[in-house]
Amino acid sequence: MASISAGEDALVEDLLAGRADVSGADRHGNTALHVAAAKANEAVTASLLRRGADATVKNADGHSAVLCARLGALAPALRLSSAGGWAAKEILTVKVFGKLDSRTLQAGEEVWRCPISKDCWTGSVSPTTPRNHQVAAILAQAAGDAYSLADAVEGAWLAGQAPPMKNQDEVHPAIMHAILLLVQVLQKELLAALEARDRERLTAGLEMLRYAKVAQLPEEEPAIRTLVAIELEAAIGARNELELKQAVAVAIPQNIWLSTDSRTRAEDRVGHISVVGRYHRLPSRLEDDYFVEKKALGTGYNGSVLLARGKNRAGKFAIKAFKLHGVSKEKKAELASEAEIFLSMDHPHIVRLFDVYEEEDRLSLVMECMEGGELFDRVREKKIYSEKDACKTAWMMLLAVNYLHSAGIVHRDLKLENFLYERKDGDFLKLIDFGFSKVWAKNTKMELSCGTLSYAAPEVLAKSYTSQCDLWSLGVIVFILLVGYMPFAGNDERKQIQMIRSGHYIVKKDRWAKVSTQAADFVQKLLVVDPDARMTAPAALEHPWIKNLDHANSDCIDEAMVTSLCNFAKSQNFRRSCMKLMAWSLTASERSQVREAFLELDKGSTGTITAADFKKVLEDNFHIPELQAETVFNAIGDVEHDEIHYSEFLAAMMASRISLHDDLLKDAFRRFDTENTGFIRKEDLVLVLESDREATQVMRDLDVNHDGKISYDEFICYLKSGGADDDALEAAERAISKEIISLNRPEDEPKLRKRDKLKGMFAILSAQQYDQTSARLYKHAVDALHAVLEEKRVEQMGRQLADAAARGDLEMLHSLLQAMCFV
Template identity: 80%
Template structure:
């Protein structure tokens, strides 16, 4: 049976819609079982979750996934209180979203829970695909997925709570966006879409309701709902007709399409932002489909007369029937309308940020792993402190920082020596040639984002995979994937040598660590910061050689001091100097 989600946007004479469209059936499930190839066959949810995790790990790394994917005995209720009596925050293709509050973290969260009992195998595959894709998303303009809980009869996704409401609601309030605001909003959406496409993911349901604002006073927009999303290989065609009819591309109706379908949907959204009405709003469904297939959209001359030629050109190049002629996401980001309104962020990258990268690089491997896990627990205000710097370094607008770009910036603007650069790059060894958003956040936590008890508790929880209240060697191995490193960490942190790491031992390490190591790291950081600040202005080569000599003197001095104090039978600890 053909099921369609009907969009009930009705064009009014003088304004946009007056009420929210009613929910209708989805365009999805149009075909029989042969379309199930569209939804990747996944053992997760239907079985043990291994395939979901492994595919996500391939894209964002083991550590980013394993610390957020929880299996029994861990349960959602162990970490969150779900307000089941409260009204749903929203409804996605695969289920309702409820409000929750963290037990170890202050704040609100959005929980999308799926009941698995009595659900068909095909539906379980869809849910697993959504979880897999969502786990691999890591971008400032994509809603954060904090945790996934896989239980006997339930799969739960814990996301950040976007309290600013839908883009739909803002449009209804404003009627028409100013062109500057429309352009700013469009660029944020484009950055999210370009990131998805660079990851080989197609959203397939872009619409006003699937972009949310962080809070009521914020204009920062994020993409949600991956229920229809698909991992897609280039040079192949998708066939499943899905999404929302008013935003659907002509080729989606023809059941033969690529990632370009998202750009058509984005064109529909931008059209609405600029003139305040739907481009394809026929009197009935048949007429609407005809308008979409022919690319014939409704033009109200009095509305478009107020729109600049560049903005009009931008929309026209997205609402092109031929997907091969339609602008791609990278091309759209380079369009003059977008480039002319692009906000420069020349002061986002400073000496302190570079020093933070160096600090992170000099930290011990396990400390970096802890920081990377904590990065997934940061609140929106904490992330906001450094996200502009990340986006300024993301020169390709792909949602990652290319090592080659960072290398050029460090050389040209900060004159950081090759040895220091290599330390920084080695610290992001999981990234190949790219630094992910959460890795950058982790690096900034050393000095730009303050550590606090909630972050420490959350990091401990992510290592405690069995929810036992302790971190065991087996837990460390699951997260670190290295028996050697797990043994080394256990040896260093297990102060009372009872074969497990308590929370007190864990935070003692993160807050204090080895005194000798801390002295050495502090000395190196002080020297590095001084040289970075000086080289920013004159790039003096003699100072760099002097720095290396001074660094060696500090290392030798601290080593000898440690030997002397050790001979007294007293460790270097508790010193105030």
């Protein structure tokens, strides 16, 4: 292998006999598999073209090539045999048993010998294994160029001989070394391509990097961003709307698991910062932040749940990991749906999702560890609940279900095992496992028969159902709590199905005699065969049995809590963002200090606090003026949807009610450090904050030593320093954002994306409806639009927009908006 010599005509015969790939050229005209055919003589090149090689695939010298030609030139003794494997021809000098020939090969016979396995065979048989990928990897290392290495690795990858199909310790060392060398070569290639902004080299480098699954190069993201920018600039230059829309999606890495649409839907429900602060992609890995133990806590529909402990914070956690390799398209859709729905859950009675890690072949969900056990186990222990306990349990379950349904989600697998207690000595209940859950559009029917038979509604068995199926399942659970047995039980599944479809459940009169009329009525109104006649979640919450019992402390909102809300509203915007990230790291004990207050403020039991309810409580109980109450609400909550989410409320409480400690500070820093570099860069801030202007200001405020990044010490110093911002501009921005939303919101479309806000903002500015603050608001509009453009990586448009803004050229601004498909 050390000596490189020219190819031979005999090699061509072997190539064609083995049907080697002779298509697919690099930008220099060489095929992706071979770049060394130029070392062969002209007769060999002509022979290749005559014998079927694609004549259009030529390099600058008119040569066509395939990987075997290059590797054969590097190691003349090796050939691609007619049997399809890399081997050397030789004459046997001793007798050898040929496993493939199933006979003893005699001395003097011409055979092929594999340099790795040392197996021998004659040309009349075919190996059962594919080409010898280990040999190809060794030869590609000798070649040393990206194209040979990538194609040798690709061959091993497609044959299942490389990560992620195999663990690294199971991969042959030759293949592993080829992968590592490929990573080194591609790193240099991407750096050179980035410097030259070479579109073809960037595309080729990223394509080859797909097969090197053992590393995530820091150059990969810049390469993707630059490639997107190049594609967008070309589309903008041509003013081609179709090309522009297609260019936004170009160069997205193929291993992205949760789609942009899925993440956007999750962000619509709980806010951008709540999603991006918890969703981690490479180079961040689960093992960077958690020790995962082998102990299984339980099994859900989509996999086992393992115990874990945090590396940077105390406490136990539950890990649900999904292996992605070899998963069917349907199963992938199920897993993606579970991850999306779980990411968008934010309620006291739904288990908390702390982090999501997307890696090459694994998606991991990090949840709070519910140490109190299943409701099923508690029922088995108690046999029958007291009516008061059963009522409180039903109320907690209803709050979780009503929150889901209000968000357009149906669980589809409510059962005793899917409600867990927070602590062994407590009675705070939470819903888990969204493996069967589905985002559901009203007035449509679902067809998939899923869930557990004993809890399944009649319409689920008929495969035509709505979210009302969850209320039937809840009725089954409450039935069990009150009387201690299953309503539709038995060993005969056919009979059980008949009972469910007819709604005829088992009645043990001695048990029901001890149940109140109201409780019995509650169960009866849930176990109604007709889903339209069955109680909905809001109706069930208003049922006298639920309504007449005290479930929560109605006096938990005090003056200190209101003070905390007001202090939070006065904080700088970045400080509030930090608090919102920390809210997702609070322990159960910390959340328990204020969650009853959240439930009390949630007057509609929908899982969010509306603006009207919030302002009414502050005005009626604490005499806070309406304007001040609105300012506080706008600082805490979602202005677009007029509501405060649970985690936003928790963040506000951290201004004074929940103390900051090292675990929370470290976790907040980790969530901003999206690339796991140990520092917070401006790019990290833009990703989390969605604003270049704000990211620039934060860097100016926190980067004390002016090294272009924020260290942990600088971050801590800022958060512990306290202080308030001159928030006049922020208040003005929130006010106009709200005004824009109300002016632009169609009656049938309650949600607006950022581009719709910008359209409304420009319309208001054009009409000069805000004369006194027009300069500030105009600047805010330009900054906000510039941030949107940066999100789409359009550097050229950003510069043009900045110039137009500086000149005050509204006509040019509208023209640029038209080009970007925003207007």
